[in-house]
Amino acid sequence: MTVVAKPIKNIFGLLLLVSLVGLHTQDILAQSRQKVEKIRKDAIDAKTEFLESDWRMEKHFNKSYGYVIFPNVGKGAVGIGGAAGNGVAYEGGKEIGMAKLSQLSIGFQWGGQAYREVIFFEDKDAMDRFKENKIEFAAQASAVAVTEGASANARYVDGVMVFTMQKGGLMYEASVGGQKFRFDAF
Numbered sequence: 001m002t003v004v005a006k007p008i009k010n011i012f013g014l015l016l017l018v019s020l021v022g023l024h025t026q027d028i029l030a031q032s033r034q035k036v037e038k039i040r041k042d043a044i045d046a047k048t049e050f051l052e053s054d055w056r057m058e059k060h061f062n063k064s065y066g067y068v069i070f071p072n073v074g075k076g077a078v079g080i081g082g083a084a085g086n087g088v089a090y091e092g093g094k095e096i097g098m099a100k101l102s103q104l105s106i107g108f109q110w111g112g113q114a115y116r117e118v119i120f121f122e123d124k125d126a127m128d129r130f131k132e133n134k135i136e137f138a139a140q141a142s143a144v145a146v147t148e149g150a151s152a153n154a155r156y157v158d159g160v161m162v163f164t165m166q167k168g169g170l171m172y173e174a175s176v177g178g179q180k181f182r183f184d185a186f
Helices: 002-053 055-063 124-131
Strands: 066-091 094-121 160-171 179-185
Touching: 002 055, 002 066, 002 094, 002 160, 055 094, 066 124, 066 179, 094 124, 124 179
Parallel strands: none
Antiparallel strands: 066 094, 094 160, 094 179
16 A cells, blocks of 8 residues: 555645646746836837937837836946836837846946936848847947937937937936847747
8 A cells, every 4th residue: 555655645736836836837938927017107208208308209100110117227327337127118009028238337437326227229231130149339339318309319220219208317328239139039
């Protein structure tokens, strides 16, 4: 009896463990859905704020092949710096997936800041490079800081145009160099 009971006990224990892991995984997925919904809402709010700061940006939102909005990017540095944020990617004005931004920088920099970032893609090739995770900015790359009229003379560089908007903090450094991106389609 003990020879048969032990394997049954082990199978029962394994099934219980798998069930608990499954329930825990559902909790994690629910949190992820909640996080995604918050990022989506924040992206809509960020777009509104970009347009309120410079109404001329509407032409970029309407005429670009696609864009990605990072509503909350956090950045900090003491010599070595880093930044990270999550965003929503749009193509033809429709949501197509989520994006992650990460950045590492070394040099004279100090402080911390929170900002929004929007990246416009001029054409299908530029958008496809982003979707294939092949876009990253060179060390000297910089963005246009959004103020009234700032977007009027902005131009694409290699099919990409970047705008940032300060949310808070103080940082002595204003570049997007070293940023890397990861795209995940819906």
